[in-house]
Structures are given as C-alpha cells and as structure tokens.
Amino acid sequence: MPGSGKNREMDCGIRHNDGLIRGSLNPNRKKFKTMKNKFLILFSLLLCFAQTGFAVELNTHKQKYSYAIGLQIGQMLIAQDIREVDADAFAAAVSDYLAKKQPQLSQEEMQAALRKFYADAKAARAELAKENLAKGAKYREEHAKKPGVTVLKNGLQYEVMSPGNGAHPKADQRVEVHYTGKLIDGTVFDSSHSRGKPTQFSLNGVVPGFREAITRMQPGGKWVVVMPPELAYGEKGAGKKIGPNETLTFEIEYIGPVATAQPK
Structure with missing residues (x-):
C-alpha cells in the first residue's frame, strides 16, 4: 500500500510484515x-x-x-x-x-x-512513465463523472460505499484496515483479503493519498479511492508491481483505530 514521500531515491520493494503498506525506503x-x-x-x-x-x-x-x-x-x-x-x-x-x-x-x-x-x-522507463501518466489522467477524468464520486482539490477521488460511524482517525494514528489495491486495468497488486486478515499500520507511514482517505473515513466505512500518481508512488513506482506514474485504485474498509498500550 502507499508508502511515504515523493523524494525517494530508490524503491525497495515496499513490503510491510504482511502487505504492500509502508511505501518506499529513503536511503541517502x-x-x-x-x-x-x-x-x-x-x-x-x-x-x-x-x-x-x-x-x-x-x-x-x-x-x-x-x-x-x-x-x-x-x-x-x-x-x-x-x-x-x-x-x-x-x-x-x-x-x-x-x-x-x-x-x-x-x-x-x-x-x-x-x-x-x-x-x-x-x-x-521514461516512455512507460509518460504512457502511464496519460492513461491515468484519462481514467480519472472518466471516473470523476460517475455518480457519487467526490473529487478533492489535490486530485484524490473517492466514492463512499458504506459511511461507517464514529470518530475520524488522526494523521499519525495507528489503524486497522482491509484493502485491495488495483491498477487501472484491474490488476490486483496487493490485498489484505488474500492474506485472510486485516492489516495494521501507522498513517504517517503510508503515501499521502492513502493517509488522506482514511483520515476522512469513520470506523466501519467502506470507500473506493482513486489516487493520482503524485499522491501514490509517483515517478519511482513501487517494486515490480507498480510502474512509474501509475494511477491506483483502492477498495478500503476502515475497521477502526488500534489502541496503543498504556505505560504501567
């Protein structure tokens, strides 16, 4: 799933304990x-x-x-x-x-x-990045016309499938989610469902688009989110599954916040 930052020098596979969660590493x-x-x-x-x-x-x-x-x-x-x-x-x-x-x-x-x-x-790779950028822009343009789709100023698009209820998580909070990530051609590049259990991670460790989407969600909510590349993995892509300048689609179920252990 979406990892952090635009200024990655190198992408390193982006694997969390059980999924494509963290995003890129940032070696000097x-x-x-x-x-x-x-x-x-x-x-x-x-x-x-x-x-x-x-x-x-x-x-x-x-x-x-x-x-x-x-x-x-x-x-x-x-x-x-x-x-x-x-x-x-x-x-x-x-x-x-x-x-x-x-x-x-x-x-x-x-x-x-x-x-x-x-x-x-x-x-x-530069040619592929150019092609992906154009295909993604066309996909987002068409997707934005669908009834029920909200488009934010930064280009993030989302459709609320189930609203949920309760408090919105903070941007640095640890949360639990189920998700399926897809390319615009429908190829699944990662899914917590395929592992049979939801995933937990800190919102400050994922790419901007994923973080923004979840901070707008409520526990129990289910959204379909479309991210432009600048809110996902950008020109670097992510490992072998996500190419440069890919527009990504996520089906996200926000289960809720993860309680932190209190010091004794």
Missing part, C-alpha cells in the same frame, strides 16, 4: 550509489550462472549449491528489472571468469555495453 544518495556500484560489479563479473535452456543433474552438494547461487543471481537480476539477457553469452562470461580466461570483451567494451544497457532501460 551515497548509500544508493554504493549499492548500485556493487550491483554493477556483480553484474560485470558474474554474467554467468544463467539458465541456458537445458536440464542439469542436481545430485551432489556442489551441483546443488551452484544451482542455488545461480537462482539467487537470477532473482537479483529480476529484482533490478533485468529480464532480457542472452543466456549463451551470459553463461560464457561466467565460465570464462571462473576458468580465469581472458575476457572476450575489453574493459572499455564492457563499460560501453553496460552504459548503453542502462541508458536504454532508463529511456524505456
């Missing part, structure tokens, strides 16, 4: 660069344990831990949204490196290839 620029450099080193040196399309025997301990390492590197690549890799070239690079053979590309050629790779990826 130096830490981000260090992590990126470490990844580039790994990517350059370990272009290797790739799936090459054939079955292998996994009987010995060495075979098993080698396979496990390969899976970990594959997971790392997917986490960085690196999905299109030539498996043969990938495996050859690792094999050459482990055998201490002379690399088939010079250092300059490798650096140039990686620079182009990241430049192309950045351009593709």
Whole structure:
C-alpha cells in the first residue's frame, strides 16, 4: 500500500510484515550509489550462472549449491528489472571468469555495453512513465463523472460505499484496515483479503493519498479511492508491481483505530 514521500531515491520493494503498506525506503544518495556500484560489479563479473535452456543433474552438494547461487543471481537480476539477457553469452562470461580466461570483451567494451544497457532501460522507463501518466489522467477524468464520486482539490477521488460511524482517525494514528489495491486495468497488486486478515499500520507511514482517505473515513466505512500518481508512488513506482506514474485504485474498509498500550 502507499508508502511515504515523493523524494525517494530508490524503491525497495515496499513490503510491510504482511502487505504492500509502508511505501518506499529513503536511503541517502551515497548509500544508493554504493549499492548500485556493487550491483554493477556483480553484474560485470558474474554474467554467468544463467539458465541456458537445458536440464542439469542436481545430485551432489556442489551441483546443488551452484544451482542455488545461480537462482539467487537470477532473482537479483529480476529484482533490478533485468529480464532480457542472452543466456549463451551470459553463461560464457561466467565460465570464462571462473576458468580465469581472458575476457572476450575489453574493459572499455564492457563499460560501453553496460552504459548503453542502462541508458536504454532508463529511456524505456521514461516512455512507460509518460504512457502511464496519460492513461491515468484519462481514467480519472472518466471516473470523476460517475455518480457519487467526490473529487478533492489535490486530485484524490473517492466514492463512499458504506459511511461507517464514529470518530475520524488522526494523521499519525495507528489503524486497522482491509484493502485491495488495483491498477487501472484491474490488476490486483496487493490485498489484505488474500492474506485472510486485516492489516495494521501507522498513517504517517503510508503515501499521502492513502493517509488522506482514511483520515476522512469513520470506523466501519467502506470507500473506493482513486489516487493520482503524485499522491501514490509517483515517478519511482513501487517494486515490480507498480510502474512509474501509475494511477491506483483502492477498495478500503476502515475497521477502526488500534489502541496503543498504556505505560504501567
């Protein structure tokens, strides 16, 4: 679910204990660069344990831990949204490196290839952000015309399905909710219902749109909320499920405030 702030340097998956609740982490620029450099080193040196399309025997301990390492590197690549890799070239690079053979590309050629790779990826993401922004604006424009939909000045839209009753929560309060988050095409990216229990979190730890919606709700209330990207995850998106500049829809049931333990 929506995490905090617009000035995120990096999104880190956004997982709370049981859901997409917290939003993005906010590491400082130096830490981000260090992590990126470490990844580039790994990517350059370990272009290797790739799936090459054939079955292998996994009987010995060495075979098993080698396979496990390969899976970990594959997971790392997917986490960085690196999905299109030539498996043969990938495996050859690792094999050459482990055998201490002379690399088939010079250092300059490798650096140039990686620079182009990241430049192309950045351009593709920028184009996706542009497309998402336009699609989201059109979706919100049409949604705002529906009977019963309220549109706030900041662009947040909501429809009250069930009003609830009682006090509104404060912006820093801990609350309990059931929710389902969707992209505008209907894809569910997170849901407390799928986990079979409501979720608890502090309102000061979620994205602005989610916080504002819940502070306007009353216990027992059920709303459908549509958030523009600037009130959700913005240009950064959130992990692999929420792209840049995505407009999000949430079905929210505000169960009520969570009582804080009193000091003895």
